[in-house]
Amino acid sequence: DTAVSQTPKYLVTQMGNDKSIKCEQNLGHDTMYWYKQDSKKFLKIMFSYNNKELIINETVPNRFSPKSPDKAHLNLHINSLELGDSAVYFCASSQPTGSDTTNEKLFFGSGTQLSVL
Amino acid sequence: GQNIDQPTEMTATEGAIVQINCTYQTSGFNGLFWYQQHAGEAPTFLSYNVLDGLEEKGRFSSFLSRSKGYSYLLLKELQMKDSASYLCAVHNFNKFYFGSGTKLNVKP
Numbered sequence: 664d665t666a667v668s669q670t671p672k673y674l675v676t677q678m679g680n681d682k683s684i685k686c687e688q689n690l691g692h693d694t695m696y697w698y699k700q701d702s703k704k705f706l707k708i709m710f711s712y713n714n715k716e717l718i719i720n721e722t723v724p725n726r727f728s729p730k731s732p733d734k735a736h737l738n739l740h741i742n743s744l745e746l747g748d749s750a751v752y753f754c755a756s757s758q759p760t761g762s763d764t765t766n767e768k769l770f771f772g773s774g775t776q777l778s779v780l
Numbered sequence: 781g782q783n784i785d786q787p788t789e790m791t792a793t794e795g796a797i798v799q800i801n802c803t804y805q806t807s808g809f810n811g812l813f814w815y816q817q818h819a820g821e822a823p824t825f826l827s828y829n830v831l832d833g834l835e836e837k838g839r840f841s842s843f844l845s846r847s848k849g850y851s852y853l854l855l856k857e858l859q860m861k862d863s864a865s866y867l868c869a870v871h872n873f874n875k876f877y878f879g880s881g882t883k884l885n886v887k888p
Contacts, residue, residue, distance in 0.1 A: 694874070705878065
């Protein structure tokens with residue numbers, strides 16, 4: 664069974680459209696994330712949720728709206744898509760361990776390649 | 781701000797040893813992680829360091845010097861399947877800050 668699964672894997676759409684990417688994890692983790700990887704392969708955090716509550720919003724345009732219906736799901740909705748939104752979006756999860764980070768590694772989904780035309 | 785630097789690309793020969801360096805300047809530090817990412821795939825965890833020193837894990841080892849803001853990943857007995865990008869990430873409170881990755885090309 665896939666630990667972190669996200670759909671769709673590929674998303675091709677026109678500028679101005681609205682689209683959603685879904686993510687689910689079956690690891691029982693409390694924290695989920697959205698990362699954006701640009702053409703230079705730079706992975707940048709967008710959002711982080713802990714047990715359904717937003718804890719990190721890294722100055723992402725408000726056209727991006729994450730939603731966490733429960734701690735196993737974190738979806739990303741994008742309004743009015745722009746050319747610059749083209750990238751690979753990765754969902755990830757981890758289990759916070761307080762001061763001990765030894766087990767707090769990230770588990771990534773397989774990514775969604777978004778192409779805005 | 782957070783700054784994590786890695787070489788963009790490296791090439792090495794099958795069977796050889798390669799060292800990928802990472803330097804960082806971050807406002808906080810809870811640990812340093814290395815991830816491997818094959819083209820078109822998700823990053824997968826390789827190793828982590830919280831304290832100074834060398835952590836060995838089979839063909840892969842990772843070193844950390846917190847005072848120097850420096851880490852390296854050492855890959856021994858290189859195999860063709862090791863051709864991938866290697867991402868250095870600093871864990872700071874609730875966030876992971878990633879470098880842009882080092883693309884490793886392993887040639888026969």
